Amino acid sequence: MIYHLLYPLHTSISGFNVFRYITVRSIGGAMTAFLIMLLLGPWFIRKLKQYQVGQVVREDGPETHLAKQGVPTMGGVLILFAITSSTLLWARLDNPLVWLLLFVTIFFGLIGSIDDYRKIKKKSSDGLSAKGKLLMQVFGASMVGLFVLLHPGYDGQLSVPFLKNIHPDLSWFYVAFAILVIVGASNAVNLTDGLDGLAAGPTVISAAVYLIFSYLAGHAVLADYLQLPYVQGAGELAVFCGAMVGACLGFLWFNAYPAQIFMGDVGSLALGGALGGVAIIIKQEILLAIVGGIFVMEALSVIIQVGYFKLSHGKRIFLMAPFHHHFEKKGWHEPKVVIRFWIVSVILGLFAIATLKLR
Numbered sequence: 448m449i450y451h452l453l454y455p456l457h458t459s460i461s462g463f464n465v466f467r468y469i470t471v472r473s474i475g476g477a478m479t480a481f482l483i484m485l486l487l488g489p490w491f492i493r494k495l496k497q498y499q500v501g502q503v504v505r506e507d508g509p510e511t512h513l514a515k516q517g518v519p520t521m522g523g524v525l526i527l528f529a530i531t532s533s534t535l536l537w538a539r540l541d542n543p544l545v546w547l548l549l550f551v552t553i554f555f556g557l558i559g560s561i562d563d564y565r566k567i568k569k570k571s572s573d574g575l576s577a578k579g580k581l582l583m584q585v586f587g588a589s590m591v592g593l594f595v596l597l598h599p600g601y602d603g604q605l606s607v608p609f610l611k612n613i614h615p616d617l618s619w620f621y622v623a624f625a626i627l628v629i630v631g632a633s634n635a636v637n638l639t640d641g642l643d644g645l646a647a648g649p650t651v652i653s654a655a656v657y658l659i660f661s662y663l664a665g666h667a668v669l670a671d672y673l674q675l676p677y678v679q680g681a682g683e684l685a686v687f688c689g690a691m692v693g694a695c696l697g698f699l700w701f702n703a704y705p706a707q708i709f710m711g712d713v714g715s716l717a718l719g720g721a722l723g724g725v726a727i728i729i730k731q732e733i734l735l736a737i738v739g740g741i742f743v744m745e746a747l748s749v750i751i752q753v754g755y756f757k758l759s760h761g762k763r764i765f766l767m768a769p770f771h772h773h774f775e776k777k778g779w780h781e782p783k784v785v786i787r788f789w790i791v792s793v794i795l796g797l798f799a800i801a802t803l804k805l806r
Contacts, residue, residue: 448536469685473658480697483532483533484701485700488700492701502711503571520711522708523712524560524713526717529694530552533689534690544678545683545686547591552717552724556713562580562713581630584633591629603617603619603621604676635742637719638769639742643704645785648785649792650722651696652795653722657725662682664729678729704785740791753768
């Protein structure tokens with residue numbers, strides 16, 4: 448909005464020329480989202496307490512988590528508001544890719560809000576059925592996959608990190624691949640959201656890395672130099688990623704141990720869907736497995752645990768899944784688990800950036 452209102456005036460006021468730069472608007476989006484979270488956070492927490500929108504702790508979880516019962520949840524509503532409003536304020540609104548990314552983020556947030564509402568209403572950790580949630584996620588993700596495949600300039604080819612001349616073409620199977628990436632990312636972030644600050648920290652890092660890749664993917668000269676797929680208009684997604692960084696940093700202000708608020712499924716499903724959406728739109732799908740390695744590890748720990756439990760008739764590999772609970776059971780304090788996972792996420796983020804030259 449700022450671009451459309453102020454940039455046209457740059458012929459009269461030269462200072463307004465600054466708003467044409469994606470870098471400036473990305474920083475503006477990040478700062479705006481952060482301030483929204485910081486200023487509205489205390490009021491939002493009070494309102495959640497007033498309406499008794501509290502966390503419902505799973506009965507089979509670690510004993511130390513029983514103290515989290517009743518802590519305000521659904522903080523993801525505020526995260527979504529901060530991301531959406533900041534993106535609308537700083538991004539170019541004539542870019543269909545921005546609207547596509549907002550769609551998938553809000554749609555997955557809506558799924559999470561229904562799930563959270565049912566949990567709170569029933570005072571149980573059981574919300575939407577797994578089948579119902581998955582069907583809605585598949586529908587939302589398929590819209591993104593179809594849009595990308597049918598949009599001019601796109602195709603079904605994949606970009607493989609480290610390999611500059613390998614571009615497997617999935618053709619129409621790309622839609623199914625897009626569903627796998629977006630739904631998988633959404634559920635992986637959801638599974639990671641089990642400790643104070645654990646999901647928000649790696650999301651900040653992942654969004655920051657994709658901010659860089661979005662900018663590069665939308666810059667014809669830099670994309671060609673770095674041998675990245677050029678996606679016209681993808682640079683504007685850097686503004687969205689900046690808003691994600693700012694919103695999640697602002698949320699961490701209140702979500703850091705001991706948490707005053709949780710994001711709930713409305714936050715975790717939306718943030719995961721957003722990361723998956725960015726990865727698909729800028730044609731850096733496989734990279735998400737690297738930069739979001741923490742999320743992948745958490746999801747795999749659940750799959751391995753459940754699969755081995757069924758095959759071995761009751762035996763377990765981990766003390767508890769997802770993976771972060773395994774370390775809690777081993778005696779690690781919650782902040783230590785979270786910070787060490789953040790450290791790993793930073794290393795993975797740097798490794799993902801390194802793929803720009805290691806080709």
